[in-house]
Each structure stands twice: as C-alpha cells, then as structure tokens.
Amino acid sequence: MFDVIGDIHGHGDRLEALLKKLGYQLRQGAWRHPERTLISVGDLIDRGPQQRKTVDIIRAMQDAGQAQVILGNHELNAVAWTLSDGNGGFLRAHNANHTRQHAAFLAEAEQDKAWYASTLAWFRSLPVYLDLPALRVVHACWHAPSKAIIDAHSDAHAVLTEAAWIAANSKGHALYDAIEVMNKGWEVSLPPGYSFVDKGDHRRFAIRTQWWRTDTQHYRDLALGVEPLDTLPDGPIEAGKLPGYDRHKPLFIGHYWMRGRPQLQSPQIACVDWSVADPSGDGVLAAYRFDGEQQLSNDKFVWV
Numbered sequence: 001m002f003d004v005i006g007d008i009h010g011h012g013d014r015l016e017a018l019l020k021k022l023g024y025q026l027r028q029g030a031w032r033h034p035e036r037t038l039i040s041v042g043d044l045i046d047r048g049p050q051q052r053k054t055v056d057i058i059r060a061m062q063d064a065g066q067a068q069v070i071l072g073n074h075e076l077n078a079v080a081w082t083l084s085d086g087n088g089g090f091l092r093a094h095n096a097n098h099t100r101q102h103a104a105f106l107a108e109a110e111q112d113k114a115w116y117a118s119t120l121a122w123f124r125s126l127p128v129y130l131d132l133p134a135l136r137v138v139h140a141c142w143h144a145p146s147k148a149i150i151d152a153h154s155d156a157h158a159v160l161t162e163a164a165w166i167a168a169n170s171k172g173h174a175l176y177d178a179i180e181v182m183n184k185g186w187e188v189s190l191p192p193g194y195s196f197v198d199k200g201d202h203r204r205f206a207i208r209t210q211w212w213r214t215d216t217q218h219y220r221d222l223a224l225g226v227e228p229l230d231t232l233p234d235g236p237i238e239a240g241k242l243p244g245y246d247r248h249k250p251l252f253i254g255h256y257w258m259r260g261r262p263q264l265q266s267p268q269i270a271c272v273d274w275s276v277a278d279p280s281g282d283g284v285l286a287a288y289r290f291d292g293e294q295q296l297s298n299d300k301f302v303w304v
C-alpha cells in the first residue's frame with residue numbers, strides 16, 4: 001500500500017528522517033520498503049536548504065519502482081521559468097517575487113547544468129494527478145471538468161504532452177485555467193477594496209479556498225492561509241458555489257501550508273502539507289499511511 005507524503009520544499013534531511021520513521025531503508029541507492037510505495041504530492045523544490053538532495057532521493061525511489069510522484073506548482077513553475085514567452089521573456093516571469101521564490105533551487109541547480117537540464121526534463125515527465133483503483137492524488141484540487149481538459153492535452157498517464165507545456169503556462173488558454181485549478185487550487189477573488197498579505201509578504205486579492213466544502217459559502221469559513229480572518233468580507237462569496245468533492249475515492253492533496261498537527265479535512269480528503277518549510281520552524285513533514293480504507297482516519301498520519 002501507499003505512504004502519501006506532503007510538500008518537501010528542499011528539506012532533504014527531514015525527508016530521510018520521515019522515510020526512516022515510515023520503515024524505509026536505503027539499499028542499492030534508493031529508499032525502499034518491503035511492502036509499501038511512496039507517493040509524493042509534488043512541491044519537492046524551492047525554499048529549503050537541500051534542493052538537489054530532495055530531488056535525487058525522490059527520483060532514485062521512482063527509478064527503483066519505490067515511489068510515484070506528481071507535479072506540484074513549484075515544479076510546474078520551474079519548467080515555465082525556462083520557457084520563452086516569444087517576446088524575449090519567460091512564461092514564468094523573472095520578476096522579483098518569482099526570483100525570490102525560486103532562488104534556493106536555482107542556486108543549487110546552476111552549479112551543475114547537466115543536473116539542472118535532467119531535472120527539468122524529469123519534471124516534465126510527471127503526471128498532473130494519479131487516479132488509482134483505491135485513491136486519487138492531486139497537488140491542490142480535484143475537479144472533473146478541469147481534469148477532462150488536462151486529459152485532452154496529456155498521455156494516458158496524465159503527463160502533459162510536449163506541445164501542451166506552452167498552453168499550460170499561457171493565460172487565456174483553457175488548459176492554463178485547468179492547470180491553475182488542479183495544481184494551484186480553487187481561488188476566489190475578493191470584492192473591490194479587500195486584500196490581505198500572505199506568508200510571503202505578498203498582497204493578495206484572491207483567497208485559496210477549502211474547495212471541497214459545501215456546508216458554507218462564507219469567505220471567512222472557506223479561506224486558507226489568511227490571518228487575521230477579519231481582513232476578509234463578513235459574508236458569502238459572490239462567485240457562486242465551490243466545486244465540492246464527489247467522494248468516489250479518498251483524495252490526497254498537498255499545497256495548503258496547513259498549520260498545527262496533521263488532521264483530515266474530511267473523511268475522504270487528507271491534506272498532507274503541514275508546512276515543513278515554514279520559517280517559524282513550527283511546521284512538520286507529514287505522510288499518511290494508506291491501507292486501502294475508504295474512510296480515512298486521523299491516526300494514520302505520521303510526521304517529523
């Protein structure tokens with residue numbers, strides 16, 4: 001069965017500690033478990049102190065048949081950083097914010113161009129999601145209409161075709177919007193006059209949402225990563241209902257920088273991103289030990 005691990009963001013030592021805690025052993029160049037397979041929800045890179053170590057551990061596990069890996073938004077952005085926009089720039093603009101977000105990765109990658117090129121090619125080979133018999137995995141949001149668009153631009157394993165990478169990173173394409181939803185989450189714009197400052201000190205005019213919830217439509221109930229909540233409108237969102245989740249299978253997501261100790265978002269949804277890269281040091285690297293159960297359980301989280 002599967003151990004689904006959250007966003008690692010360059011914390012290679014913590015990754016090794018969690019693998020040990022989960023019972024994996026380093027043999028013949030890869031971490032292995034006699035009965036279990038690792039699944040990464042993506043966001044291996046950016047922010048942390050061991051970018052290359054993290055990529056190399058996970059890639060070696062995948063090569064050895066010990067791990068499955070999907071695309072996080074940081075891997076998507078790392079590829080877009082290198083793709084020409086046709087106007088002398090790049091599809092991921094090299095502005096101050098983006099440069100700061102990507103600096104830790106670039107600092108290591110640019111020391112070895114061959115490794116950098118190989119790593120980018122590997123990122124391009126990662127699927128956007130996994131839809132396995134007993135579970136689903138996506139970085140941020142499971143949304144059937146977006147999945148259908150992505151499937152039309154992917155191979156049978158949800159890996160974007162070479163030609164799709166430009167559209168996936170170009171505003172105005174349906175594929176761009178579909179990737180935004182599944183890889184970066186279901187965001188809702190704030191009404192005029194409202195904004196907040198996120199953990200990276202960026203002023204934001206849209207919120208990340210708990211898109212799976214259908215019990216409330218209020219900004220303050222649905223927002224993720226906004227502190228204090230009273231910077232948001234005290235009322236329902238204007239954009240209409242959030243997509244909700246069909247609950248056909250358990251779903252594992254990352255991306256959301258959850259705070260506190262790992263816990264389920266619903267009986268079918270587990271976010272495994274518990275903020276290992278938070279500068280406060282309060283975050284943990286988490287995994288969920290999945291054994292096929294269709295009702296998830298809080299006691300199956302493991303973390304370091």
Ligand SMILES: [Mn+2]
Pocket residue numbers: 007043072073074139254255256
């Ligand atoms: Mn992410």
